[in-house]
Amino acid sequence: MALTHLHIQNIRNIAEARIELAPYLNVICGLNASGKTSLLEAIYLLGRAKSFRSAQLQKVISRGASGLTVFGQIAGEKEQCIPVGIAWSADKIRMKVAGQPVTRTSDLAGHLPLLLITPDSHKILSLAPRLRRRFMDWGVFHVEHDFMAVWSRYCRALRQRNASLRLAARQMPENVWDKVLAENAQQIDQFRRNYLRGFLPLLAGFVEKLLQRNDISLRYLPGWAxxxxxxxxxxxxxxxDRSLGYTSKGPHRADVIxxxxxxxxxxxxxxGQQKLLMCAMYLAQAALLKNRTSRQCLILIDDLPAELDTRHRARLMDLLCESGAQVIVTATDKDLIEIPQAAGYRLFHVEQGVFNEQEYL
Ligand SMILES: Nc1ncnc2c1ncn2[C@@H]1O[C@H](COP(=O)(O)OP(=O)(O)O)[C@@H](O)[C@H]1O
Ligand SMILES: [Mg+2]
Structure with a gap:
């Protein structure tokens, strides 16, 4: 899987860009405020139907424009090409996969397994459990075919239970949603445990290579005792729960430390170590996805050189290139990216939202 052709309109300072990406490594260089992060934002939008920088898509639209579009071609395993597109205007989002309109974000996400590492990614380690759940569930979603359906059933039952908990005056003798909730909770828990069992050894391997440590572990908390x-x-x-007015325990409260x-x-x-650890976590996710489904990820790394010394940058680049994933990295200067010998790649220079392919001299 690789995103081959990209057509962007009206994303921040990118008025229009057509970019032919390499199936493996792509390096995007440009000075501050040239449009590097905006390019990754456009690709992220195509895979996740949201921005990683602004909760409101209105802010992502180029000033003065009335809507944005991102269109891409995904080259599949068997030479087939799947066009995907997303447009946002007048408060409405429209998504298309293979020419057909789709309504669920998961329809888009399923076609473009996309991982993003930014200079803020290390916050996943210390901030709210929600961020770590999202990290874990991204992996589970892509390897467990039934996860989305089970999760949707669980969330529906949870909403209904919470609504009935708040109707204190009309309390039911026993909450009728508990059985559905419990069945789906067990499944979600099993999916997650199974995922983490496969994830941990891969993570340990990447941590050893990137950080020379062999003392990494995961503490999974299912969300209840x-x-x-x-x-x-x-x-x-x-x-x-009745006095709180919501369900206080369950897989919606899980964490992985x-x-x-x-x-x-x-x-x-x-x-720097936290950044390397995050990179190891994402490399492990990409490797597990490939092991379990034979599918490759698209890995985006914004400002790869930040916080890293030359030796660690080179080691990270080696691992990214070995992974076989399609990788798009940004940097202020191409000399800060250590391209492994023999790696096929494309280099783009960006200035004021305009991208030009360059020779690596
Ligand atoms: N909605 C918008 N419309 C037009 N330009 C924007 C918008 N939002 C941000 N910008 C500008 O886009 C430029 C590129 O930003 P960014 O992609 O973050 O740069 P880089 O990552 O290369 O440092 C910045 O000058 C920023 O001020
Ligand atoms: Mg940036």
């Missing part, structure tokens, strides 16, 4: 059946937990906590030497990873590591 580990030694209790979830249905029993719901029953036990019913009164408390990354530990180094038995302690949360962000507590005793430098900024």
């Amino acid at each position: 580990q030694d209790e059946d979830y249905h029993e937990s719901l029953t036990r906590l019913l009164e408390r 990354v530990e180094v030497d038995g302690r949360p990873a962000h507590e005793h590591t430098s900024g």
Whole structure:
């Protein structure tokens, strides 16, 4: 899988750009505020139907324009090409896959397994559990075919249970949603455990290569007491949930804590080490996806050189190129990207939102 052709209109300072991407490595260079992150934002929009910088898509549209579009061609395994597109105007989002309109973001995401690393990514390690759940569930979604359906059923039952909890005056003797909730919760928990079992050894391998450490571990918290059946937990906590007005425990509260030497990873590591750790986590996700489904990821790394010394940059570039994934990295200067010998790649220079392919001299 590779994104081959890209056509962008009205994303931040990119009025219009047509870019032919290489199937493996692409390097985007340009000075500050030239449009590097905006390009990654456009690609992210195509794969996730949202921006990683602004909650409101209105802010992403070039000033003075009334809407944005991003169109891409995805080259599949069997030479077939799938056109995908997203447009946003007048508060409405429109998405198309292979010429057909789609309404769910997952329809788009399923076609473009996309991973993004920015200079802020290390915050996943220390901020809210929601970010780590999202990280884990991205992987589960792409390798477990039924995950989306089970998760949707769980969320529907959760909304209904929460609504009934708030109707205190009309309390039901036993919450009728608990059975559906518990069935789907067990499945979600199993999917996640199974995923992390495959993920951890791959992560350990990349951490060893990038950080020369062999003391990485994961602490998975399912979202309710580990030694209790979830249905029993719901029953036990019913009164408390009624007074809170929502379901306090469940897979919607799960977490996965990354530990180094038995302690949360962000507590005793430098900024550069945290960045390398995040890269190891994403490389492990890409490798697991490839092992389980034979599909390749598209990995975007904004400002790859930031925080990294020459040796670690080179090591990271080696691993990215070995992964076989399509990779798009940005930097302020091409000399800060150590391209492995024999790697096929394309280099683009961007200035004021205009991209030009360049020779690597
Ligand atoms: N909605 C917008 N319309 C037009 N330009 C924008 C918009 N939002 C941001 N910009 C500008 O786009 C330029 C490129 O930003 P960015 O892609 O973040 O640069 P880089 O990552 O290369 O440093 C900046 O000058 C920024 O001010
Ligand atoms: Mg930037």
